[in-house]
Amino acid sequence: MPAALPDASILQILTSAQRPLPSPSAVALELMRALDRRDLGMRDIAKIARKDPALVARMIQLANSAIFAGMRPAVAIEEAVLRIGTDGLARLAIAMSLMQATKSATVEGFDLRRYWMTSIQRGLVFQHLSQRVGKMPSAEAFSLGLLADVGLLAMVVSLGVEAVTSDAAGSLHSLGEQQRARHGFDQGDASAVLLSHWGFPVALAQAVRFRPLPAETGSNREAQLAECVALSRSLQLHPDGMEPDAGRMRRLAEHLALTEADLQGVLASAAQDMASMATVFEMKLEQKEVDAEFDRLRRALAAPPLLLDPVADQVLVVSQDDGLRASLRQALQSAGHAVVDAATPAAATDILQVQGPRVVVLDWADGTEMAGLCRSLRQAHGPRIYLLALSRGMDQHSVLSALDAGANDVLSAPVLPQMLIAKIQTGARATRVLAASEAERSHSQRTQRTLEQRNAELLQAAGTDELTGLGNRRALDAFLPMTFAQALSEGQSLSCLMFDLDEFKVINDRLGHDVGDQALRAVGLVLRQQSRGMDFVARVGGEEFMMLCPQTGVDAALRIAERIRVAIAAPQPDLPPLSVSVGVAVGAAGFPDAASLIRAADQALLQAKRLGRNRVCLAPTSSAAAG
Incomplete structure (x- = not known):
């Protein structure tokens, strides 16, 4: 077996092959370099992105996807940067430009479409895993999962398809062992070297290397991040002849304090987002194709643990x-x-x-x-x-x-x-x-006992905004129709309060995204403190929040909105002065449907903005005004 090669030698092998290695675009690399400059704000990042109109279009489309969508569609790159984040946008630009570079390429014996489909699925899996274990923001998690196996593509191009072909049916890790025996490095090493070369932080680049499964849970963030990457690989789509390793899935899940129900929830969420996310990357997937691919993973995970006896x-x-x-x-x-x-x-x-x-x-x-x-x-x-x-x-x-x-x-x-x-x-x-047989019966009984509890936890995790801890757009879509219908049938008032953090883009530009995130958390905290048990509060866009207040008429809704506006405007340590504009609409009577009520509150919010911000405006309670 050849000795393990140093990273510099691996990079030389990958970049000096006769066939050119697919590389990120100049704009994507410039965005990565911009992350190291603390003097650059959101507008500067947007200005760099505009050099590639196709990239801008895809980023806006991504900002309107299920993962990042707000109440109103994003129409400008600045809004996309705000929703996705500068770090996430730059790293996703690397992936998007790589995919574009390989779009018309052909590699004999290698299925590029399958490779990118698996990469998108792994990115979604890693993003949903990160929501549960709290390791990374959504966009950054998705980009790392998406590029975690870019070394496979690099080895195919530089060394030929035989470099990523296993001698016999087996696991991804057995393939890695064969690669190290042949070449002195594996596709995980190649991925780490390339991500580092393109400007990814060391901790993220090192997390994608293949590692033996540790006997105990990782003791630091880097080790746990690597375990999260390894679990996303175990849960990725596998080619024919390579069966999912359910035992490895479970052991990694235990290290991350995740249950089988958590993993099934991750797969369900990823399957739900898969087809729409593929569209962002200009790949067409039918939902039945997605379901068929995920079914094999679900079955492997649902089978009782193999008895090591x-x-x-x-x-x-x-x-x-x-x-x-x-x-x-x-x-x-x-x-x-x-x-x-x-x-x-x-x-x-x-x-x-x-x-x-x-x-x-x-x-x-x-x-x-x-x-x-x-x-x-x-x-x-x-x-x-x-x-x-x-x-x-x-x-x-x-x-x-x-x-x-x-x-x-x-x-x-x-x-x-x-x-x-x-x-x-x-x-x-x-x-x-x-x-x-007895283990299977016991396993089924334990699963049944915890199913309702875990389902409730999974629903909460899927419907929670990771930055503020409030509900998200998905939770709103589940809560609103039922609440509106109930208010309408019982003749009760339902108030919708829309909040927009004033001058948020200026805060991000002048003080940076860390301060911007603190400001959003502060607004979320005030909304949570000022809400009642029956109210529903959600972050529904970059700087947009919504509160639904059942059994609340016009006077009470205006008092609540004004109280929240004043509380947010109060000075807060380590934050610049904050203010919100508020739009209030009161139904359900007078509005044909829940969407009309939301539109009315949104129009009232825009009116508050036009009148000078930091104020509350009430929408007319009629379907005509709301339409």
């Missing part, structure tokens, strides 16, 4: 005859069984209590004590233990006495090694199947 292959030999014990040990060990032995039933009982072997060979020549041991083992363990009796004489009485005491089978001693091994392996297989 060395105990089933351990054999206990009980006999007073030292020579018999030695000969049986030799025969069984040659067949791969672990063997323990005991000279007396009492010693055998102690071994069974401590080590728990489920295959036992009993020397029936030892008389009534052995029959008593056989009977007690059968009573204690039932069918979970395999008992094989060795009888010196195969007369009918001996055989019947052994079977009557609970033995599964009887062999004549001295016994042929082949016959002994065949019987032992049959018994071991039977106990393993029974144990697996």
